[in-house]
Amino acid sequence: MARYIRVFLDADNLRIELAKLCERFNILFGEESQGFGKALSELPETIPAADVRPERHGHWIEYDGYQVCSECGEEHAWDSYRATYCEDCGAKMDGKDV
Numbered sequence: 001m002a003r004y005i006r007v008f009l010d011a012d013n014l015r016i017e018l019a020k021l022c023e024r025f026n027i028l029f030g031e032e033s034q035g036f037g038k039a040l041s042e043l044p045e046t047i048p049a050a051d052v053r054p055e056r057h058g059h060w061i062e063y064d065g066y067q068v069c070s071e072c073g074e075e076h077a078w079d080s081y082r083a084t085y086c087e088d089c090g091a092k093m094d095g096k097d098v
Helices: 011-024 036-046
Strands: 060-063 065-070
Touching: 011 060
Parallel strands: none
Antiparallel strands: 060 065
């Protein structure tokens, strides 16, 4: 079974961390190096980019019997139900401003 890990680094930060690791072990890093150091410097470019978008937060605004998303303005016709996120834009309905 595959084992997945989360990496919270952008490609530039990953490159910086790999350079620090090479420095710690006295390995040349980057285009001018040979072998392992060069392979590590090219690694961030070989990892597929993640499909991410900024996290959005909002709240429901009641208007004429509709609930309107504060982020995208989409109207939802719910009587007593309040979703925890907007079905249209994905904003979390927690009232935070991020």
